[in-house]
Amino acid sequence: MRQAPRSAALLLMLLGIAICARPAAAAPISLGSDLSTIDICKLISAAEIETVLGRKLVIPPKRFEYYDTQGTSGCWYDAGKNAQKEAFFGYAVLTPAQVYAEQPLYLQKSVPGIGKSAYFNNGADARQLWVKINDRVALVVAFGDEPKEEGAKKIAKLLLDRVR
Numbered sequence: 001m002r003q004a005p006r007s008a009a010l011l012l013m014l015l016g017i018a019i020c021a022r023p024a025a026a027a028p029i030s031l032g033s034d035l036s037t038i039d040i041c042k043l044i045s046a047a048e049i050e051t052v053l054g055r056k057l058v059i060p061p062k063r064f065e066y067y068d069t070q071g072t073s074g075c076w077y078d079a080g081k082n083a084q085k086e087a088f089f090g091y092a093v094l095t096p097a098q099v100y101a102e103q104p105l106y107l108q109k110s111v112p113g114i115g116k117s118a119y120f121n122n123g124a125d126a127r128q129l130w131v132k133i134n135d136r137v138a139l140v141v142a143f144g145d146e147p148k149e150e151g152a153k154k155i156a157k158l159l160l161d162r163v164r
Helices: 003-021 046-053 097-101 149-162
Strands: 062-064 073-081 087-096 117-122 127-132 137-144
Touching (some): 046 073, 097 137, 117 149, 127 149, 137 149
Antiparallel strands (some): 062 073, 117 127
């Protein structure tokens, strides 16, 4: 009979330790005029990307500037290649809003309910989700070798919750 109170006390103690060990929610990142100072790799974890890709990353996430576009800040996630040499990857990048408006459109599809406005577009390397956050900043999220539209929306929503 004395075992039950000890077990309950031990369980409560372990639960308390687990709750205290959880990292505190990160404060939202402010979107200033210099997007290149924002580290997207700290905002979206490797585990969150691996869940979307359904594969483990082969190298740690690394900073990524959107193709030849200055003033952008992103993160590249590399999940390697399969036997057929198809590359599996993801990226999330903050860009100036004009980049959102200047994309060459191919198989564009509007996406309601994310940011100020959003659309999917077939980019040069992957199916991309473009999200206009405000009049100054946009976000692009993409996954390859297979399009992951639902995963891209999930990551975009996570990022929108983590920036202001």
